Structures are given as structure tokens and as C-alpha cells.
Amino acid sequence: MATSTLGRLWKNDYFQTVVMILLILAVVFGFWYGSRLVLNAEYPMLAVASGSMHLPRSTECDGWSHPFAPTLHTGDLIIIQGVNASDIYAAPYNESGRSGDILVFRATDRDELIVHRAVGKTVIDGQMYFITQGDHNLGPGPYSPTPAENVIGKVVMRVPWLGHIALYMRNSTGIFVVIALIIVLIAIEFVLPAITGKKPESDQDEHIEKVPESEGPI
Numbered sequence: 757m758a759t760s761t762l763g764r765l766w767k768n769d770y771f772q773t774v775v776m777i778l779l780i781l782a783v784v785f786g787f788w789y790g791s792r793l794v795l796n797a798e799y800p801m802l803a804v805a806s807g808s809m810h811l812p813r814s815t816e817c818d819g820w821s822h823p824f825a826p827t828l829h830t831g832d833l834i835i836i837q838g839v840n841a842s843d844i845y846a847a848p849y850n851e852s853g854r855s856g857d858i859l860v861f862r863a864t865d866r867d868e869l870i871v872h873r874a875v876g877k878t879v880i881d882g883q884m885y886f887i888t889q890g891d892h893n894l895g896p897g898p899y900s901p902t903p904a905e906n907v908i909g910k911v912v913m914r915v916p917w918l919g920h921i922a923l924y925m926r927n928s929t930g931i932f933v934v935i936a937l938i939i940v941l942i943a944i945e946f947v948l949p950a951i952t953g954k955k956p957e958s959d960q961d962e963h964i965e966k967v968p969e970s971e972g973p974i
């Protein structure tokens with residue numbers, strides 16, 4: 757009985773749509789929380805919103821025309837890994853040698869995440885601080901020195917361009933576009949069939965009576 761009921765449900769287009777939506781949500785949230793666990797970071801992925809890490813300094817960062825130039829660009833998707841403060845390497849950008857780790861940290865005076873390189877370390881009142889600087893900037897930023905407790909993690913990977921999607925979603929226009937698309941999908945899947953009175957083909961098939969086959973020639 758339970759098997760036959762489930763079989764009839766699965767043939768229903770509405771039921772299949774709901775199941776697919778739930779599966780997509782499960783995959784998205786599972787990937788996000790799984791990434792947080794594996795990378796040991798509160799924010800395992802972020803989009804770069806400014807050109808403060810862009811090089812060379814003689815050019816501006818538009819986020820599109822030079823995706824593989826050093827070091828980070830507007831619209832990059834960055835992967836962040838949690839790290840102990842004592843394991844963070846601090847040094848200015850060095851094209852031919854090892855550069856300091858690129859950190860993601862909370863600004864002290866505002867609820868904002870900053871992406872700058874650790875160029876130095878210092879200890880103030882027994883607490884470790886990092887001297888942070890954007891590669892595009894001529895000196896340390898206004899959030900330097902940064903307390904070690906404010907550090908979210910270090911950048912271990914970047915994917916060019918992909919962060920533009922998150923940046924677009926963050927503004928009001930992007931949100932309205934997504935909401936509009938969801939409304940359109942719901943209208944196509946549920947509202948239009950209800951208005952036209954057209955039932956899904958799978959539902960129509962369930963109500964067709966089978967005509968018994970003839971046992972022999974007439």
C-alpha cells in the first residue's frame with residue numbers, strides 16, 4: 757500500500773518539483789556547512805568587493821580585463837581557510853619570493869570584512885597584532901594593526917569572475933531579479949495549470965480506465 761501510494765505521488769509533477777527544490781536546497785546548504793567544517797572557517801567563500809589588492813598600482817581594477825594578474829581583483833571568489841595566528845606568515849608582497857599570507861579579518865570599528873595581506877607582526881600588551889596592507893595601497897590600511905582575534909582566516913585559493921554573481925546578488929537590483937525569477941517559475945509550474953484547468957499528464961493517465969483485452973478474435 758505504501759509503495760503504491762509513493763509511486764502515485766512520484767508520478768505527480770507537483771510532487772517531483774517540490775522534491776527537486778528540497779534536494780537543491782539540501783545540496784546548497786550541505787556544501788556550505790560542509791565547507792565551513794572542512795576549512796575551519798566561518799566564511800569559507802567570499803567575493804572580493806574592491807581593488808585594494810590589485811597589482812600593478814599603475815592600473816585600476818575593473819574586475820574583468822586582467823583576471824590572472826596579481827593578486828586579487830574585484831569579482832574574484834576567494835576560498836578561506838581557518839588558521840592559528842602563530843601559523844600566519846607576515847611579509848610584504850614579493851613577486852620573486854614568498855609573500856605574506858592574505859588575511860580576511862573583521863574591521864575593528866564596523867561590521868565589515870577586510871581582505872589585506874599580513875606584512876608584519878607586533879605584540880601590544882601581550883596580544884598579537886598584524887600589520888595589514890592592500891597590495892594596491894602605498895601603506896598599511898586604517899584597520900592596521902589588526903588584532904589576531906579578528907582574523908577569520910587566510911586566502912588559499914581564488915576563482916576569477918565568479919564572485920561577480922555574489923556581488924550582484926548583494927545589491928537591491930540583483931535581489932529583485934532573483935525574486936522575479938522565483939515568482940515566474942512558481943507561476944509557470946503551479947498558477948498557470950490551475951487557471952487553465954490543465955492537469956499534469958501523469959495525473960490524467962491515472963484516471964484512464966483500462967479496457968480489458970479480448971481473449972480471442974471477434
